[in-house]
Amino acid sequence: MALTSEGAMNVARVLTEALPYIRRFAGKTVVIKYGGNAMTDAELKSGFARDIVLMKLVGINPVIVHGGGPQIGRVLERVGIESRFVEGMRVTDRDTMDVVEMVLGGLVNKDIVSLINSHGGNAVGLTGKDGNLIRARKMTLAGTDGSDTPRDIGYVGEVESIDPAVVSLLEEGDFIPVIAPVGFGADGVAYNINADLVAGRVAEVMKAEKLMLLTNTRGVLDGEGRLLTGLSRKQVAALIEDGTIRGGMLPKVRCALEAVEGGVRAAHIVDGRVEHAVMLELFTDEGVGTLINR
Numbered sequence: 001m002a003l004t005s006e007g008a009m010n011v012a013r014v015l016t017e018a019l020p021y022i023r024r025f026a027g028k029t030v031v032i033k034y035g036g037n038a039m040t041d042a043e044l045k046s047g048f049a050r051d052i053v054l055m056k057l058v059g060i061n062p063v064i065v066h067g068g069g070p071q072i073g074r075v076l077e078r079v080g081i082e083s084r085f086v087e088g089m090r091v092t093d094r095d096t097m098d099v100v101e102m103v104l105g106g107l108v109n110k111d112i113v114s115l116i117n118s119h120g121g122n123a124v125g126l127t128g129k130d131g132n133l134i135r136a137r138k139m140t141l142a143g144t145d146g147s148d149t150p151r152d153i154g155y156v157g158e159v160e161s162i163d164p165a166v167v168s169l170l171e172e173g174d175f176i177p178v179i180a181p182v183g184f185g186a187d188g189v190a191y192n193i194n195a196d197l198v199a200g201r202v203a204e205v206m207k208a209e210k211l212m213l214l215t216n217t218r219g220v221l222d223g224e225g226r227l228l229t230g231l232s233r234k235q236v237a238a239l240i241e242d243g244t245i246r247g248g249m250l251p252k253v254r255c256a257l258e259a260v261e262g263g264v265r266a267a268h269i270v271d272g273r274v275e276h277a278v279m280l281e282l283f284t285d286e287g288v289g290t291l292i293n294r
Helices: 005-025 042-057 069-078 094-118 165-172 195-205 233-241 249-261 277-283
Strands: 029-034 061-066 123-127 134-141 151-162 176-180 182-184 190-192 210-215 230-232 266-271 289-293
Touching: 005 277, 029 042, 029 195, 042 061, 042 094, 042 277, 061 094, 061 165, 061 195, 069 094, 094 123, 094 151, 094 176, 094 182, 094 190, 123 165, 134 190, 151 182, 151 195, 165 176, 195 210, 195 249, 210 249, 210 277, 230 233, 233 249, 249 266, 249 289, 266 277
Parallel strands: 029 061, 029 210, 061 176, 123 176, 134 182, 151 190, 210 266, 230 289
Antiparallel strands: 134 151, 182 190, 266 289
């Protein structure tokens, strides 16, 4: 069926608007943290995969770091292991860590790889163990009520270092790296790491043009609930100080801020509930989230 005159003009406008962005980002690395609704809704998953394939076809190098909390929770429930959280982090004993590795490094990772490849991409799945990608150290939390005794939450880690050699090698070979946020310690022990933190550190080390964090919110909102589309580091610091940025958005914003301060040109907190959110944020003037830049 032929396009209507209005439809044809809309297509032409979109392509014209995208062209300068395609030129600007060609050859650059964009790290995307993939999670939330974008990772569970069938239409959003398919749209995300097409966006990633398109990025690669126009010369941009996407690197995906994914979460998998809901999927881990479902498998733990199925095998009779209770999920417990402290300050938003999953308490991870040895049995739980076995499930985390199986779900993140196996089920979820390979599902994303297969989806991208089914849309014409050439993705390869990794965990932090592959190519010594993510070196981790054990995370402990401060004691409660002023206690000096730290709380042990098991095999939960934080990033000690990133060796991007294997990711760079895949990029050079025209592959799309898909990274599960499982790191390993000096003793070879595996640790579950927050995917936002891994994405931020990978973006810093890869000297990425952009870091994109997909969320289940519109982005950073002001006191009246209006979306803040563009923020500088100074503005972000002021919004944190006055309490406008708080709760679950706070760690995401801090992750974005650290990435920008670490050399990433811009970080985006993107509404992953919008179909083709990655492409809209990357290739249009308005975008669908909050941009934090230097």
